[in-house]
Amino acid sequence: MAYEEGDYAKAASYYRKAAEGGHAPAQTDLGDMYYAGDGITRNRQKAASWYMKAAEQQYGPAQLRLGQMHFDGEGVAQHYHEAAEWYRRAAKTGLPEAAVELAYMYAEGLGAPVDLIQAHKWANVATALGFDEASEARESLATLMSSDEISEAQMRAQDWLGAHID
Template sequence: MYGSGQGVRQDYAEAVQWFLKAAEQGHAKAQYNLGVMYGSGQGVCQDYAEAVQWFLKAAEQGFVNAQYNLGCMYVNGRGVRQDYTQAVQWYRNAAEQGFVNAQYNLGLAYADGRGVRQDYAQAVQWYRNAAEQGLAQAQYSLGVMYVDGLGVRQDYTQAVQWYRNAAEQGLAQAQYSLGVMYVDGLGVRQDYTQAVQWYRNAAEQGLAQAQYSLGVMYENGQGVRQDYAQAVQWYRNAAEQGHAEAQVNLGGMYANGQGVRQDDAQAVQWYRNAAEQGHAEAQNNLGVMYANGQGVRQDYAQAVQWYRKAAEQGVAEAQNNLGGMYAEGRGVRQDLALAQELFGKACQNGYPKGCDNYRRLKLGY
C-alpha cells in the first residue's frame, strides 16, 4: 500500500520496511518487490547487488517475475558479473511458466547464440510462444525469421501475417517492414498506396528508415502524388537522425533544387555527413563538388581523396572520376598507367564512360 500510495500517502521508505519484514520471513513476492526497490533506488539507495540477492531468493521459490528480472541482471551485468549462460537459465525458468517477455528474450538468446549454442529453430519456437500471447516485438521477430528462412522454411505470406499483427499494435519497425513487403510484392500483392500508409505510420513515430522510405515514395510519386517538398521534409527528418541514405538524397535535392531552393553549400554539407559515415555514393558526390568548386572552394586534392574512398568501395563512377584526375594530373601526379587501370575497373563495373575513357587512353587520344 505504501509503495503504490493506495489508502495511505505514498512512502517508498516505509514500503521498503514492510517488504523487508515479509521478505525475511520468506515471502517470495515481498522478496521480489524489495529487489525492485533496490534496483530502482526507491526508498533505499540504489544497489544492484542487493537487488540481485532479493531477486534470487524469490526466483528460487519459482516467482516468475523475479526469475525474469534476474535474467536481465545477468544480461546487463548489474549487481553480478555479466553471464549470458546464467541469464538463459533464469529466462528459461520464467519462459516455461509462460512469462511472455522471458520467452521473447530466450528466443533472442537462441537467435544470437548468447549463453546457448545458436539455434534458429529454438529461437522460432520461443518467439512463436511469445507472439501467440500477443507480444508485438516477438511477432515482428517471428516475421523476420520467416522472411530470412531462419529456423523455418522461408514464407513471405507468414512473414506478412506476423508483421501485420505487430504493426497493428503500433510497433514502428513492423510497420516499416510491412511497408517494404507491399513495395516489393512479397507475401502480398504489390501496392504502393499500402506501403505509403505503413511507412507513414512508422515515420510519424520517428523511425528514420521509414522516414527515408516515405521520402523516396514522395520523390518518385509512388503511392502518392509526386511532391518534392514532402520528400525533402521526410529526408530531412531521417537525415537529422544520421540516416546516411537520407543525407545523400537530401543533398541531391539541394543540388538539383527539387523541393527546396537550389543550394550547393547545403548539398555539400549533407553529402559530407553521409560521406563521413562511409557512404560510397556520397563520397563520390562530394568529390564532384570539390572538383567543380560547387558549394566549396575548388580543391582537386580533396576531390581525389573522396573519389579514392568511393572507388575503393567499388563505385564505378568514382573509379572513372579518379582515373580522370590521374590522367590529367589534377590533385595528384599524372599517372597514365594508373588512370587506364581505373578506367578499366569502371568499365568492368558497368560504367560506359569508363569504357570510353579506357579506349581513348589506350589509343592515345
C-alpha cells in the same frame, strides 16, 4: 515515393526526419534536394554538409557527390586533391563512376601530374565494376602507352580490386 510524384515538400520532410536520425541515404537525398533546389531553396553549402554526414558513414554515393563538388568548386572550394580523395573513397564502395573520374583526373593531370598508368588502372577498375563505357577510355589510353605500362596498369587494377572489392 513522394519525390518521384513531385511532392518535394513532403519528400524533404521525410528525408529530413530520417537524415537527422543519421540515415546516410536520406542525408544524401536531402543533399540532392538542396543541390538541385527541388522543393527547397537551392543551397550548395547545405548540400555539401548533408553529403559530408553521409560520407563519414562510408556511404559511397555521398562520397562521389563530394568529389564532384570539390572538382567543380560548387558549395565548397575547388580542390582537385580533395576531389580525388573522395573519389577514391567512393570507388572503395564499388561505385564505378568514381573510378572513371579518377581515370580522367590522372589522364588530364588534374591535381597531380599526368600519369597514364594510374589513368589506365582506374579505367580498368571502372570497367571491372561494370562501367562498360570506361573500356573506351582504357583503349584510348593504351594507344599512348607501352605494353609494359599497360601490363603495370592492369596489375595495379587487379591488386586494387583484390584489396578493396569483394
